[in-house]
Amino acid sequence: MLHAREWGDPTAPALVCLHGVVAHGGRFRELAVERLASRFRVVALDLRGHGRSEWEPPWDLRAHLDDIEETVDRLGIGSATWLGHSFGGRLLLELCARSPRRVERAVLLDPAIWVPPPIALERAEESRRRPSFASPEEAIEARIASGGVALTPRSRLEEEMREHLVLSTDGRWRFRFSQAAVVAAFGEMAKPPPGFETLEVPEFLLVRGEDSGVVPNVLVEVAVDGLGERLSVITVPGGHNVLWDAFDETAAAIESFLDRRPAGAES
Numbered sequence: 047m048l049h050a051r052e053w054g055d056p057t058a059p060a061l062v063c064l065h066g067v068v069a070h071g072g073r074f075r076e077l078a079v080e081r082l083a084s085r086f087r088v089v090a091l092d093l094r095g096h097g098r099s100e101w102e103p104p105w106d107l108r109a110h111l112d113d114i115e116e117t118v119d120r121l122g123i124g125s126a127t128w129l130g131h132s133f134g135g136r137l138l139l140e141l142c143a144r145s146p147r148r149v150e151r152a153v154l155l156d157p158a159i160w161v162p163p164p165i166a167l168e169r170a171e172e173s174r175r176r177p178s179f180a181s182p183e184e185a186i187e188a189r190i191a192s193g194g195v196a197l198t199p200r201s202r203l204e205e206e207m208r209e210h211l212v213l214s215t216d217g218r219w220r221f222r223f224s225q226a227a228v229v230a231a232f233g234e235m236a237k238p239p240p241g242f243e244t245l246e247v248p249e250f251l252l253v254r255g256e257d258s259g260v261v262p263n264v265l266v267e268v269a270v271d272g273l274g275e276r277l278s279v280i281t282v283p284g285g286h287n288v289l290w291d292a293f294d295e296t297a298a299a300i301e302s303f304l305d306r307r308p309a310g311a312e313s
Contacts, residue, residue: 048091048117049098051075054083060123063090064114066132066158067228068173068221070097072209073131076202077289081297082304086127091117093134095227097210105230107140107237115145127304129153132260132286133231136160136239142247143240151249153300156260156286158235159269166236173228178218182207185219197284197291242272250277251303253296258286278303 051071061082063074071090078088092099094113103109114137118126128149130138135157142149161169179185186203189195195203211219250273254261269277280299284291 047120048093048100048113050092050117050121051090053078053088054086056087058085058087060118060126061086061088062114062118062123062126062128063088064128064130064134064137065090065093065096066134067231068096068223069131070210070222072097073206073289074129075205076293077297077300081301087123089118089121089123093137093227095224095230097222101224101227103226103230105224105227105234107137107234110137111140111144114141115148118148124148125150127151127153129155129300130157131155131289132158133235136235139240139245142245146246149247151303152247152251153303154250154252155288155296156254156258157252158260159265160237160239161232161235163236166232170229170232173225173232176220176225178214178216178220179211180218182211182219185211194285195287195290198287199290202290202293242269242277245273248276249303249306251299252277252279253288253299254279254281255285255288255291256281256283258284258288260286 063071065071065073071092074088074090078090082088091114093110095101095105125148128138128141135154136159138152138154139157139159142152177188179188185207189203210221212222214220252269266279270279282288282292282295288296
């Protein structure tokens, strides 16, 4: 069973969150506490190889989906609204294809729908180099220097370091994830995704960062062609981590989507 964080009334409708590689379920805390927990039971999972879940293999798509379904079953969650960021978005698409009855609505935050093999190789090689830091402050400065967080408030980076850094026996700080699991995930993201036209889930929201590049126009067009009016697409300022760079815009788009009457609901 995966490690799970929860916010909100446990008897409220469930909303399950899936994070991306090198991340953790705590990334959804602000969204849950400030925007969603008043009306949803928000559950955020740590994927295998990440955070406080088990790190041992296998790390392929099937294993991740098995973990996710086992965990929500044990938590007593049947059908739910689902939200996935990056690799979590790809896993959500796979879940929509494999177990559509579990998914009432799907929110895709800058999803890694498909990563071209050359880029997947580059990212996998990069992930093999595990940085360490003398302090959380050094980790923040390194993250800023690496780029991609120009619009991210420093307070969010400080919270990230408190949650995600672990002090190792050598006195250095490292992030709480398995490098091997991340390498494996990039291999899985290079596989063709499910065909959008085959997905039976009634409603999708796709939020992408205008400076991200993870969801290029061609993939948006493929999604629109496959899903038609079932898909809403919103572009927000900033990069890949839309909950960091454009929290208000992203949260507003999610709330607006969730405020709609579900397709097929009785009047």
